[in-house]
Amino acid sequence: MNHTPRSLGLRLVFLVLPLLVALFVSAVILLLLNQEPGEVLRQAWRGAFGNERRIASVLNYWIPLSFAAMGLVITFRAGLWNIGIEGQMIMGAVFATYIPLYVPLPPILTISLSLVLAATGGAIWAVLVGVLRNRFGVHEIFGGVALNAIAAGISLYLVRGPWALVGNNNQTPVFPRETWLPTISDRFGVSQLMLILLVIAVLSIIFLMGRSRWGLQLKATGRNRQSALLLGVSVRSVSLSAFILCGALAGIGGAHRVLHTYHYLLPNVAGGIGFLGLLVVMLSGFHAAIVPLVAYFMAALSAGSTRFQTLLRLDPSLIDVLQGILVLTYVLFSGIQDRFFPRIREGNEEMKKEITTNE
């Protein structure tokens, strides 16, 4: 796709301007709360990047968020709203819990099998959404919401029933220490294995979506299912494969929560990370390569905000407000862009041409 300097400039404006507007609105809100915006920014920065432990903390939130968001890029590309991502993360966490708790194996086998099981658990839960859609015509949003509730119910049943810690029916026992994911160092408690897996996942998805026939079929399915069918794309299979991959990635993200973040299973283990992943993908403009960056920004914002309430006595919910403002301004500017500068967005015609050429 060719860009004139003017269109490139406009794209840059529409990337930066919403951020500036969001910052401005946030600053006004903070001033109304008698807070110094500069101090809030400084604390957020220190919270996210102040030392290696804080950077590790951001990365530990970023990893599951990125797994979920990268999975969602795939389903969004196929035109699917995989709201069930949260349930897929929960099932990944549930599946990853069994072996550390009940099957004594060498640590390397425990971790490997747990991750495979987590991917399987997430994929199974996602396939159910796909099957409900393909076979029974249940829209993936409704199927996803229902399956999220069921996944939460299953994890609750397990942590309060057969897997409960004696004396505390709100979690499972802590996993044996040797089954915890190894970390880069004590001070930098980030799992190198999960980082490597994430990098592989990101590169693979970028490659598959941008360079493979499957990626084009995915795009065609997402843009216009009828046209894709006419072009010979097996829309149902492609949709199902998108769900499977997304679910598997979400499941691995869920595994990170139990194998590394908590070291036990507890209710609400996904903590809304799947839903945040939806925002991340939207803010990224559905571009796979940008997703990890936006996910990192959101993770840093959340981790940085840990200091707000403790040091500035700001209400903890303020960070949700600030994130909401950010999303709102991006959506607003996206609308303005569509309405007044349609040529700077990727044209449908161009993509159709691309698909036809590749077919």
Next chain:
Amino acid sequence: MRSQKWFYILMCMMLVAAGAPAVIAQDEYVFGMVLVGPADDRGWSQSHFEGGQYVEANMSNARMLVFESLNPADAPETTLADVVELFVEEGAQIIFTTSDAFEEDTVAVAEQHPDIIFVNISGDDVLTGEAPENVGNFMTQGEWPRAIAGCAAALSTNTGKLGYIGPLINSETRRLAASTYLGAKHCWEHERGNDAADLTFEVTWIGFWFAIPGVTLDPTEEANSFFDRGFDVVMSGIDTTEAIVVAGQRAAEGETVFSMAYTSLQGCDQAPDTCIGIPYYNWGVAYLDHVSRAAAGEWEQDWDWIGPDFDDPTNIDTSVTWFQRGDGLSEEVSMQLDAFIEEMKAFAADEMNADGIFLWQGPLNLQDGTVLAAEGENVSLNDIWYLSQLVEGMIGVSE
């Protein structure tokens, strides 16, 4: 070139700002408070927050750091280790983790910070020998005011049906619910002269200390369900005040119903006219003790289950827990309650009962009929602490 220079200057300033250590006044003593819910929940977390404020008010160089709502639903990005890291960096030397939800993590984090004192409230790792040396536990004996609350409920009810909204199920929540029942049963029989069989005491467990959509039952719905089924007193055993609000709404529609708050002295504020009281915690006394000993270098690991100051139970400087009467309590009931409280105090004053709690005497059976104490025996403190089931006569699941 010029812009590059400014860029580098800006980057340096940001890095310096990020790496700047916290400024701690030389004589300041910093303590941390980790709350599982919001500091203004009018319940459990607020009572702890106020306990910390009490320390600040009574120890001139004390400064509190607070982290609210540390749970996967409200703060999925933050773990106890992250919060402790922040507290330690800001100079905290003793950290209170104020929920059994933090019990396991407190031990793990304490091992990473052997120079910091950790006190987990309501846990028992010291008792079981699982805690490292820098971890302590304490809990107040809320069973005493709970019995008063149960008595007040039994004296107030017109239908003989008392509902209790409990959190998750563990030995702590079972023994608090059971104490409430024992107080209710005692007053139902001895003050009102009724048959215990005519008293209904039902417990509904919502699944956590406060409502989490999709995870717990909704306490508002549970309170309404109790009232719909003819219960006229609903008692809160959770951290928040839905039962009090619902009772207020029902009374506004003309129903004669009552509620019982829990934990915080502000518990009745949302609907005071229907609220008959609050078995409350006054953590400040215990917190001040721990922070003072830590500051003086005299802190030692212990597990402490602290009872009220029976000589002056409402004294906020000496008594860690008691019962506050609400506006919904009639004068007549209040007078009957006085008699009950005197009976309780007499029990506590008897040296023979030093290791017992009022009304925890035989004959007393567990829900499945297992004998907890034979006629004339006190149930041991250990058996009360680790109560394995609800007691006979209560309706509700024990596990």
